Amino acid sequence: MEQQPPISDYGFLSDSRSGALVGRDGSIDWWCPSRFDGSAVFGRLIDPRAGHFRVAPVGVGGPGYRVERAYRPDTLVLRTVHHTPHGSVAVTDALAAEIGARAHQLGMNSPAVLIRVVEGLSGRVRMALDFVPRPENGLLTPYLHEQPDGGVLASGGPVTLMLRASGLRLRAGRDRVAHEFEVSAGQVVGMDVAFGEAYGDPPARLDPLVTLAATTRAWEGYRETHSYSGRYAKLVRHSATVLTGLTYARSGAVVAALTSSLPERIGGDRNYDYRYSWLRDFSLTMRALWVAACPDEASRLFAWAARSIGRFGDEPIPVLFGVEGERDLSEHHCDHLRGYHDSRPVRVGNDAWRQRQLDVPGEVIGAVWRLRDYLGETFDDELREMVLGLTEQVAATWHLPDRGIWETRDEDRHYLSSKVSCWTTMDRAVGLADRLGERADKRRWAVVRDEIRETVLREGWNDRIGAFTGAFGSAELDASVLALPVAHFLPASDPRMRSTIAMVERELGTDDGLLRRWTTDPAGFLLCSFWLVECLAMAGELRRAEELFERVAGYSNDVGLFSEQIDLTTGAQLGNTPQALSHIGLINAAWRLTEPDSY
Template identity: 85%
Template sequence: MQQLRISDYGYLSDARSGALVGIDGSVDWWCPPRFDGPSVFGRLLDPNGGHFRLAPVGAGDPGYRVERAYRPDTLVLRTVHHTPYGSVAVTDALAAEIGARAHDLGKNSPAVLIRVVEGLSGRVRMALDFAPRPEYGLLTPYLHEQPGGGVLAGAGPTVLVLRAGDLPLRAGRDRVTHEFEISAGQVVGMDVAFGQTYGTPPVRLDPVAALAETTRAWEAFRETHGYSGRYPELVRHSATVLAGLTYARSGAVIAAPTTSLPERIGGDRNYDYRYSWLRDFSLTMRALWVAACPDETSRLFAWVARSIGRVGDEPVPVLFGVEGERDVSEHHCHHVRGYLDSRPVRIGNDAWRQRQLDVPGEVMSAVWRLRDYLGGSFEEELREMVLGLTEQVASTWHLPDRGMWETREEERHYLSSKVSCWLAMDRAVGLADRLGDRADPRRWAGVRDEIRAAVLREGWNDRIGAFTGAFGSPELDASVLALPVAHFLPATDPRMRSTIAVVERELGTDNGLVRRWATDPAGFLLCSFWLVECLVMAGEPRRAEELFERVVGNANDVGLFSEQIDLTSGAQLGNTPQALSHIGLINAAWRLTEPESF
């Protein structure tokens, strides 16, 4: 089997779990019933990891071509296969609960993968290959034909039931294979329902009716959201992707639904992104504020406040599980080959143990943004969290940390972390009148000003003519583009203008992408969108618009972004779809619309 490119995958979501379906018709990744659960289809990371392929016989022969698109404002994916003998459409979705609408989408999803085949012209012979391999390929299930049709696959704690209407499915030793013909006007619905051996049994539903219901649920969700800025189709689609990266039960937004897709093919920077990062919090809040509605932002904030709990002396973790779990300890799946042999394959993410001083600033910035919704006097838990974060920053800002890129090397005094500490103290001063008698805005303002002075003194490099990635370092880091975005310095400040120019010259590329640092072999999409924002704020809207349109051209055929772009081949790299990339698009589009909006 030839490995598909990362960009060859479309994304399905039920706001509880995510699945990737390839342009070849194969579902190669699905982790029911939670984003961070074990996969039942994992061919994305190993040829023997399990899959469910549904495509014409002879796909890839001369005269064969594929086109695909999401139904508008949904994550319902329609793939049309054109063959010499006719055309057929396969529409895929993860089922919504019957009757779910708007913000109920995903809260009680039934964990069912829907696939509906529709004959469009001629007569096409289709091939089905169902080979589940639960627990990242560790288990090969027993297959049993069911009374009334369908095949049950059971292994360990997992049960899957494949149903395909009247098709006479037969259980093989370790897979189900079947061929059938479909003519113009015919429709065949099939589904794979997940259940637990000792718990909830698989749900039985009508796949055609469930597909229509799921489509309506997504459309109703988008109808509750408005956006009046530039590039509305791009922004609405990215907002829909963010909704599909949201764990509806808690409101947590995950970084991506995949693990261990490499930042460099054959490299070892392969991490599990199926968690929610506080590092990304204020950026996520900005994007949801622009393209969603206060309900999403309020739910996300409530999840963060509950997850953090009472702040003590220990650093607040940079990431949590989707229901607020702190311990997401990392281990390697040695039996999994990895995407194009990129190892290790990691489950869990040990970045939760790191000291990252930017975290409180992200949270405090979000509190500031939601202050009008949170009331003139904060409730006890919120007040205690804000006070705890503020005092933690006041006592620790001078320490080194791992920085926003979560390096696994030694700690350093990263500039972006210090700026985030400044942001935390600045927001605390502004919120002091809501924090009761223990608020100390005069002392906090003194700490804020001390941090600012340190950044301006230690972060600026005269020889390079730019702010660099860490105090005393000559190394450029594109994270300094966040300084104007955080309002630490205006983009028109001479030092910031010089920094933007140096970053664009030294870290920019011919195709408009920006690398995080000079040794990074790939363009990082978030940093590229930050440059767009900086150019707008520096008074160069035309250049910003031109750059924005070049960067968004790196989306795949269904408008999805991974984390990075290979500078030689243009291939997408890293976990996909990547929330930060879509967040960057939304925020840059709004900055182009309203330059002083944030």
Template identity: 75%
Template sequence: MEQPAISDYGYLSDCRSGALVSRTGSIDWWCPDRFDSPSVFCRLLDPDGGGHWRLAPSAVGYPGHRVERSYQPDTLVLRTVHHTPEGSVAVTDALAAEPGARAHDFGLRSPAVLLRVVEGLSGRVPMALDYRPRPEYGLLTPYLRELPDGAVVAVAGPVELVLRCAGLPLRAEHDRVRHTFTVEEGQVLGFDLAYASGYGNPPARLDPVRALADTMLAWRSFREDHRYDGRYPEMVRHSATVLTGLTYARSGAITAASTTSLPERIGIDRNYDYRFCWLRDFAMTMRAFWVAACPTEASRLFEWAARSIGRVGPDPVPVLFGLEGERDVSEHSCPHLRGYHGSGPVRIGNDAWRQRQLDVPGEVISAVWRLRNRLGDQLAAEVRDMVVGLTEQVAATWRLPDRGIWEPRDRERHYLSSKVLCWVAMDRAVRLAPQLGEGADVRRWAAVRDEIRATVLRDGFDERRGVLTGAFGSPELDAAALYLPVVGFLPATDPRMRATIDAVERELGSADGLIRRWDGDPAGFVLCSFWLVECLMLAGERERAARLFDRISGQANDVGLFSEQIDLATGAHLGNTPQALSHIGQVNAAWRLTEPTAE
């Protein structure tokens, strides 16, 4: 089969796991236990061996078939309307909330049930169901057994799945279920697919129609706490909902994306597992949550980070953790999977956790600074120890090379953005000193901060070109320099910074406003593009910033989702999806356009 484009997928979440459903009605990705657990469907990464669940009109892909889809307002419940020559039918998809769960209870005890409700809108529409589970990333072929009530149970290794439809008996065909039926105008059929551990409690049993209504109420209850009064309210509310849907409710961690191994360019091996929580994204995420008026999510994320970091010692803090704070997320590949459009290898785990990345403490301490008013005049002992420990770590290590924020796997360099985040760590620690008690060595910290700044402006500035470069001693530009005005290292109006902004836009940008990270980067990086919006605003170019924001936001797919990158020539989405950093960038840029001085 021909694999759908990445932008063809909608995203479902129960704040425990995520699923992707294509425009043609096929659920091609679901890791039901939690975001980073083994999949039961991964046709996304192998069209033949990955497993899927397709539910759509038989006419999908033939002349006369047309699709319209949208999220139900303020939810991640996806409604797809299929118009066919025989009539129209709607399929509404969701991952179920626990019955009665509301707002921040959503996801704590999610039942791991996929809901699919079919509604006849007009005519008589022939439908086709094709269900082919393949647990553990396609390694397992389950036994399928029919139950007396018309359901089908699939058992393989540690997994048990039960597929049901009230009033429609299902029949197993060896390793799959295929069924055709007709839906008439006004008819409603509810399907549910429930997951459970093979040796735990049995899969939950829900009424799909009732559970779908309850799930929509659960999503909408978030809006009672999340009130945003700035520009672009619909976009911000939607991105905030996506970020909530990427949050692992049990711990408060936010996963960078719901997928693994979707490539930065088709046919190359730059494809990684993003189903973990990066500390680097921490301060940006906290800012986005505050902008979108999500204080509970911000506080829970902070608590997760403090617990995951633990007592700070001499060793670098890992850049990423598992969703419950696991440090060892060692990487391995799945040679039995071909990869998206043949772009292997498929990776599980991410060895970037082993890298030295000097920017991480700056992100964490910056987040403490942002939360300072909520944390009180005297920080809790654990938070004080964490900040002091991270600050001392930066003071001792900032002169070392590292892998930088883009995590290259070749060699370490003296990346400018890493040094700037070291400056951020020392600067915010100095400002936090009154809340840190006796552990704060303000005079020494301020001296280190000033030394870092002087070093960056001396060794990171190319006198010949008049711009700040990506690494000391290198003439190459890096779009990460756009982050400098955002964190307050240099004003956007400073001649050195202004020249750098112009050079990045000219040499790394495109007509659509998308910004590549460096020369040779295969596609525009959505976050960097939104950083440019913020830089233009901080430089006083409000109208141009607003136009750029509109162009970048227009690159989202038809249901408002961003992947990590966008092909400059075709507009195709690339990289893992939905990408938290892309939506974080949109939220923060929208707020910058609302209030230029907001921090």
């Protein structure tokens, strides 16, 4: 059975509607062209039989073969150079932007076309094209029809895909298109795969070279509207570009990752679908967008959240939504898929939407507080209703147990990070009261805020181990307590916090700078490692914070992408990729190193 490449082998393409992953071997192994959480037409990432589209020299991986690749600056246009004994060839990959798109138009009307341009650099290289579409997450083998212009139409179920290659007449096999051709120095071959719905408009017809140039200009124009003046600017700008690529342009929602079911541990079952937008990540995301992007992205994300939440009832606010605000994200297993390196189940949907997670309102209102001056002295109706509704819900429910930031699937507990987030809700709401109209009850909210704080300090501290722990009454350490200084619940210089930081670093840390979430966690969690950077900087230990930042940043792959976690033994990337929270963690940690006392 064919083995799947390491997670770090993949580069990320995006049209801000969906995304694709391309491996170092030239294979597109993941593409859900309808939108981020749609069905994959290429799914080799989670099953070798689930489809791919490879364009690479014949004999990839043989003697004398090597690869180097890089994004064009400030874009998600990826150029891979294959060096062979017979010469060198470049393959440039992108998901097409709308022709003429600029700045904040990026992705609004993307045509759902995958562009691949092959360019001979030296010698004469024999190339192999292998087009194996498997729509509906590998459930469907489409019919292949040769076209008069030399292309091939793949059609089956709800999907049509049109494959074209300039100057090549492609032949359709029974279930794939396999074609070899030679490229000499200076020769260029443009290819595209255009997606269409079976009963909708036909796939777009674009010139690959013209479209590649237009897509590159669109990305460059987008980044030109943003600025960042802090430390580690190159890393921050790239991570901001990745976040833009994970943004669903039509709504402004940021998905947690491009993929579903890449495992936290090879062979394990903690394989979740991350192609949705988490409210919990809201404040962190907003801070990163504010630092490295511009207010327009932040305001669109607020509008999406308010619309998604809607008017309040008694039910908890879901922690996550679909990219257009869908609530019901019921989870099911794709039993026909093998999973990444046999890590089952493969999931579509995420049942965390059903959980009570008390930290959600604090993340949203914390983001409102951060951008309060930009949002104005008087909030619009939807924003005001959202803030009032979330605040009152926390006032009524903060004392309840929940599933916590790590979305445990066992029992509810009184998680410390959830209570601190409830305190954040009430504290920021008190500060925003003058902008919320006559229904704002500032005095009562302040009483609730102070009660939560007293409870956290009393119940969350464990005298025996000398640290704040993950849940009330527990002796188990949890890296989520590092959020206390970040949320300005306690300063990092507070003796209790210093003791906690030292204990977490000693018991959950590794010599390589990685931090686990808890003692039995099998991998280092990149966001937590960047939280530790922030805590050290806020405690005045800037030199140590810088050294840690640079070690953790070094866990990106060769094109600057992070997954969710790092294997503690091999250093391999684990979990869904590219992971928004990891890139958000980098941006926020870099800014903390620039402005240690920033709020």
